[in-house]
Amino acid sequence: MKLQEDVIRLIFGLKVKQLRTDKGISLTDLATATGISVSYLNEIEKGKKHPKPSKTAIIADALGVSYDYLVSLKLNKRLQPVGELLQSNILSELPLEHFGLDMSRVLDLFATAPAKLSAFVNTLLEISRAFDLRVEQFYFSALRSYQELHDNYFDDIELEAERFLEQYQLEEETTPTFEELATILQNQFNITIATNTFDAHPELATLRSVLIPGATPQLQLNPTLTPHQKAFALAREIGFQYLQLRERPYTSTWVKVGSFEEVLNNFKASYFAGALLLNQDRLVEDIQQFFAQDKWRPELLLQLMEKYNTSPETLLHRLTSLLPKFFGIKQLFFLRFQHQQATDSYYLTKELHLSGLHNPHASFLNEHYCRRWISITLLEQAEQDEHLANILVGLQRSSYINSDNEYLVLALAQPAENRHGTVSIGLLINENLKNKVRFLNDPAILNRLVNETCERCPAPDCLERAAPPLILEKQLWQEKLTETINGLIKGR
Structure with a gap:
């Protein structure tokens, strides 16, 4: 189901419900006036159904508005923030499925309390403008929440890393070398490795790697990388290829974030690289020995x-x-x-x-x-x-x-x-x-x-303090002022 179709149905339903409520008409009254069942009208108002033009015309007449007004995507001032949100691309970018949600539940929420949700959405937009919150910050926050939801452990990617080792006959007891990864990347995925792009373009110096797609893709590595950084760059690129992650960034460091799917796939490829280079069974044993030390x-x-x-x-x-x-x-x-x-x-x-x-x-x-x-x-x-x-x-x-x-x-x-x-x-x-x-x-x-x-710290004798506790002092002043006012009120 395309998002635009969802938006059209939802906005239509919001209009019907708002007009009916404003005129004091019950669903039963509207059903009697239109000859449409209460259950079907209820589905319309929830954004789950969209009537045929003939029934739309009947509903418009019963509500006292024109057909054109009812089928347009324009909403009144009270619901305008929700309309803007619905018609933006934000909903299509929300990683709802990764948090156990689906679009139908979100649409139900919009339909249940559109006015209150409109005010809430408008508040969120104002906060985002005030703090200059960018879309990519939201994506990265959503990714962190996704990681936290799973305790940052993903069985499916761990299994893929194990399958990769077995498929390409790499020993689990040793860490794959740069040479082994480079051979697999070139022979199995037709990706060559080079460094000349960094030499020709100094502005790329802050990046670790860049993938240049084409008939013969090139993974350009920054020549200043350490050996383990080079190995990780190759393992990460193998992650993109082996897991078939198509929507992805082409640079190691974010230059511009296009979508949440890019952010998520970049995380999956990086997680795969970590699982490939640091085998979980080996590392767990080593950490156990490390924790078992008396000193x-x-x-x-x-x-x-x-x-x-x-x-x-x-x-x-x-x-x-x-x-x-x-x-x-x-x-x-x-x-x-x-x-x-x-x-x-x-x-x-x-x-x-x-x-x-x-x-x-x-x-x-x-x-x-x-x-x-x-x-x-x-x-x-x-x-x-x-x-x-x-x-x-x-x-x-x-x-x-x-x-x-x-x-x-x-x-x-x-x-x-x-x-x-x-x-x-x-x-x-x-x-x-x-x-x-x-x-x-x-x-x-x-x-x-x-x-x-430092701005929130009460430590009076901190030799490392880099700034006075201005925020803390303001909070204490507010508490003292509130206490004084409450005392005056109680004393009357």
Whole structure:
């Protein structure tokens, strides 16, 4: 069923219901006047049926309007926001099916309370304009919700990765090499690998890879990539091809987002790459051994990255899938920070929160993230050492001020030219985590009180504070003022 047909039926039904209600006509009265059954009229008003022209003319006469008005897509001012929403392409882009919804339920909602929904939709549009929320932000938020809904573990893609290894006779006990992946990509999918496009176009320097489609597609790799970054780029491209994901981006970094399907397929291809390069059975065994250590041993993480020839981000992001599934550690978050040298700005460029944990969270209000976070601490350490060549590893128990939440946060920092970055994974400390991680109480682990942003932090003696607590002070002023006014009212 095409969306446009749904829209025509729904707008027609909204008009019929609004006119009937405004005139104080019941469905039974309208049925008597038109000779159309109550049940059929009810289906019309819900946007499920659209009458033939002859019956439409009869309904128009009974409601006292012209035929042309009733069949047009124009709505009055009260319902205009809903009409604009219905006639836009937003509904067609909503990933409803991924959240167990279908269009018929949405249409029922519009038909049940159109005026109230109109006001609600108008409010959402005003909020989006005020905060300059773009469509792609909505897509990425929808993807994160989709991941959270599934605890970021997808059996179907894991099985496809296993089938791929078996089909192309790759050993599960070893990580596929760049050479093996390149051979498969070229021989099985007719995609060649090159680097010359990056040499000829300096403006592409921020991208890791670009696929140039054609009779003989080319996967152009940025020549500055590390070996594990190159392997991941190939594995991701194999994911697109092997999973037959047609609607997709052609660049590794988003330049322009076309649809939610592109965002979802990009995630699936990346998830496939992680599952292919970091076999779940092998990695689960290694994580079990890591958690079983009596003491915190950061060198074991570096050994894991070397064993799987992987990057800090790929390793930690893979853990967000395996820890919930195999360890029952579902309350966790993943963060990726970047920092431009010689500035005081830290950017949260990627995040994932499972089980409703939303602190810390990305701030779109230009607030200063807490400088006590291990992620930012490692960034500062990396920048202090101009000759840093190795990955920095940090572990911290972070307790949130005025909250019962405490996290075990593992962070990895990797040096990069002009722009350092860290990735971190935070695990909520509860009884399950205490049973799983033996080194949790190692005195070598740093314990710190943290908050989300400086503007909201009550800590009076914070040496790392980057901004005064303006938002907190305003909240306290409002509370004090409310308390005073309530006291005056009660005293009368």
